[in-house]
Amino acid sequence: MPASDRVKRGLLAGLRSILLAIGTLSTNIALLVLFVVSVVLTVAGVGIFLVPLVAVGVRAVTDLHRRLLTEWTGVVIPRPYRQRPADAGLWRLYRWVVTDPATWRDLLWLVLSVQVVGLLLITPPALIASGVEGVLGVPVLLYFVMDWYGYGVFWPMDNLAKALASWPQGVGILAAGLTLTPYTLRWYAQFTQWFLAPTRAAALAQRVDRLTQTRTDTVDAQATELRRIERDLHDGAQARLVAVSMKLGLAEELMARDPEAAMRLMAQAREHSGLALAELRDLVRGIHPPVLAERGLDGAVRALAISAPLPVDADVDLPGRPPPPVESAAYFAVAEALTNIAKHSGASGARIRLSYRRDRILIEVSDDGRGGADPAAGSGLRGIERRLAAFDGTMSVASPPGGPTTVTMELPCELSSPRTSPSSATD
Known part of the structure; x- marks a missing residue:
């Protein structure tokens, strides 16, 4: 990969890491507190209403992380939740949320993601910022501007030698940050996948549900297709074949006393049989095209x-x-x-x-x-x-x-x- 592409990739991953870090720190702690409080309030009866409501917010945040991390890193994180009950009364909604293992895995992710964010999402972009500051010579400028003593954001120094050393150090730190940041973003995606993707049991249950629904849809589709074929045969080819049979019967009766009329009826019968054959071909083509x-x-x-x-x-x-x-x-x-x-x-x-x-x-x-x-x-x-x-x-x-x-x-x-x-x- 060319150096310019590596720089762009590292800067983009750094920007995405910072956005994820800000979103995680600003929402996860609040959602964690709300969820714990709503569960505790279940004993007072209020939690039966609050838990499903807070779960909607938690799942909206986790779904956003799944989508963004899948788009940004290629780490696919499917949704693990059980199917919502059809007759979703308040009590059934509460049970649906609290008995779903994915709910508690979401809660564990809310706790641990706050700890992991600093290591995987903040530190590597901070290296990039530190390297940029050193490469641009900010410590040297601050050293002279601030009367022989100055502090950059990442580069405290108290003499000219330390200020000048920021240049080579900045290049190395910047290169390390640009190289490391795409990997740390992917590692964070894999960490998130560990908690927010379906477990093996959940994936199997989802597959069973999907196959059950698929079987039902397939049976319905096949029944619809059979009805269509029956209707097409009844209204098309069958009707024409009945007309052919009737015309041939009339022609047979007229053959002795009116041969010309019999010939006309036989010609019409031949025309109808051709149309019936064409309709049958079209019907077969709709089932499995010859091409x-x-x-x-x-x-x-x-x-x-x-x-x-x-x-x-x-x-x-x-x-x-x-x-x-x-x-x-x-x-x-x-x-x-x-x-x-x-x-x-x-x-x-x-x-x-x-x-x-x-x-x-x-x-x-x-x-x-x-x-x-x-x-x-x-x-x-x-x-x-x-x-x-x-x-x-x-x-x-x-x-x-x-x-x-x-x-x-x-x-x-x-x-x-x-x-x-x-x-x-x-x-």
Whole structure:
């Protein structure tokens, strides 16, 4: 890494460390006191109301730390809390908070983080400030300005030799601070992760809850899909086939006495059978597109980009083929995302990035539209989320008002074999 990048990285980490230190020292002590007081007041009955209220504030602060430290250091800190009860009366809310082990781990973090802040978040930036003061020659200036005796913020001195020594010492201290600060910020993130991330038991319980919800969503989605197929068959192909049967029956009756009318009915029957066949093909294509079976996810996604009603740039890098169910889920997720863009975003262009890293298919669909996309508001995003959840996949949406919008999807899977290009496959 170039020296200028290391300096920028160290200064940025120092600024972030100071912001975290100020926020931690200003909020954690107050929240700790409030939480302890609210628990003590439970014996008087007031705590039953105060504990859930204070817990909301504690969890807001810990969630902020999780998000910032994940963005700034890459140390992922998931939320560990149990699911809120559906019939959330006051007493059930109180029990939900105090029986959740994550609540007490939050409390322990409030206590210990105040102690750790000085070592990991304040000392390294202080080294940077001290080094900057020495490099800029502040001790030398103060020595002459303050009549042979002066004090800098970090550099007390009582003779010229000590003042002049601040230059080389400042360079070393500044270099040490810039080098150390990114690491100490990451160490603080790992310390926070130890307390604020789910324990193994909590992670397992969350996974069971998620799989239960996923199973329910998947069953509902499959039932909805079956009803759609049944409706399409009933209203489309079945109705046309019934018409074909009726026309052929009439033609059979008319064949002897009116051959020309019989021929017209047979022609109409042939036309209806063709339409029924086309509708059946469209229905099958909606279940599993032929392009997906023939060209794989790589070619199918590129075909989606070409057929989209707006310019779409597709960047696909898959070293193999995923299992067919996962491949189908990824294809329809991309198709639904592009449909949403065309219907709701007002975008002039979009981009698809599809890759494979760490045993996961990573899909990113972005556009330059008006933004404001929200999975909770529907618009197909909730359907994508349910489709991916059936395979333990995830979806996140970044869509500030005014845009741009980026939908990021992940699907865990293993790829089968290195992909083979169509030309080589026919050689």
